[in-house]
Amino acid sequence: MKKWKYLTMTAVMGSALMLGACGSDNSGNNAETNSAANSGQEADDKKLQGSVAGDGSSTVAPIIEAVVEEYAGAQPDVKVSVGVSGTGGGFEKFIAGETDFANASRYIKDEEKAKLDEAGIAYTELALANDGLSVVVNPENDWAKDLTVEQLKQIWTEDGKVKKWSDLDPSWPAEEIIFYSPGTDSGTYDYFDEVILDGADLVSAATLSEDDNMLVQGVAGDKNAIGFFGFAYYLENKDKLNIVKINGVEPTHDTIETGDYLPLSRPLFTYVKNDSIKDNEAAYDFLKYTLENAGDMAEAVGYVRLPDEQYAEGLTTLEGLK
Incomplete structure (x- = not known):
């Protein structure tokens, strides 16, 4: 997120230059000096101390990492730690009371809701951005450029057989397909399972990873590999991957924003612990900062921002938890 660092540094340097110019003006009076000192004191008074902890989706991670990086400049005395154990793993820690927020690339499950209720943890869902789950192949793969949902289901569903590219089209290589998938704790895994596999078992030959x-x-x-993950990871690595169209539609900023990239367009969330927002000023301030900047950060890392009114609604909701 270097470009965000540069923006922050530019702002700081601009402020320093402005203050230097004011300091060189010998015509300033004591009232102006006192006013500047008071303003500086007010700014210092707004500095917070404390800690905030989160965990969850690797898909959401690029957004949150960008936010954390910028927030450190705004509130250097607040320690923000964010793990990346997948959506499911993040909810496990959230349920155990170990974190203030859980990042998710899917909606919370009914069983997770029940466990939170049992633990006495009230929570609130906040939307951050939109993503297009991206199916990718090796750059040497010049045949699988466009797959249907049915073809994805055919090759990714476990049926006890060795999967070959020629199973989809006899003109394609009769070579074994090598599968790479997010791990079972991943919200991306869950989402793919829901909209592509209809709950069937994922092919057992797949290599799974939360990373x-x-x-x-x-x-x-x-050369024979295929995988899937969030759109931002494809954009970051598009020089060494080929994107696959699904039902004739390629995931792009526009097709994700319009919803034309179906059924693999999806929202990204963070779930916040209500008591953390109420009792921990640092947690409230960080989540407020997150919502205020999520759109810009999402666009910077390759996702799609939400409408401004949706972020405004989230901020109103967050304020109501205090």
């Missing part, structure tokens, strides 16, 4: 970068490396290193 999307490992999936990227796997697909990039094998």
Whole structure:
């Protein structure tokens, strides 16, 4: 997120230059000096101390990492720690009371809701951005450019057989398909299972990982590989991957925003613990900062921002939890 660092540095340098110019003006009076000192004191008073903890989706991680990086400049005395154990793993820690928020690339499940209720943890869902789950193949794969949902289901569903590209089209290579998939704790895994596999078992030959970068490396290193993960990870690595159209539609900023990229367009969330917002000023401030900047950060890392009114609604909801 270097470009965000540069923006922050530019703002700081601009402020320093402005203050230097004011300091060189010998005509300033004591009232102006006192006013500047008071303003500086007010700014210091707004500085917070404390800690905030989150965990969850690797898909959401690029957004949150960008937010954390910028927030450190705004509130350097607030320690924000964010793990990436997948949506399911993040909810497990959230249910156990270990975190203030859980990042998710899917909606919370009924069983997770029940466990939170049993634990006495009230929570609130906040939308951050939209994503297009992206199916990718190796750059040497010049045949699987466009797959239907039915073809995806055919090759990714476990049926006890060795899967070959020629199973989809006899003109394609009679070579075994190598599969790379997010792990079972991933919300991306759950979403793919729901909209593509209809709850059937994922092919057992797949290599599973909660680390999307490992999936990227796997697909990039094998001519017969196929994998899937969040759109931002494809954009970051598009020089070593080929994107696959689904039902004739390629995931792009526009097709994700319009909803034309179906059924693999999806919202991304963070779930916040209500008591953390009420009792921990640092947690409230960080989540407020997150919603205020999520749209810009989402666009910067490759996702699609929500309508401004949706972020405004989220901020109103968050304020109501205090």
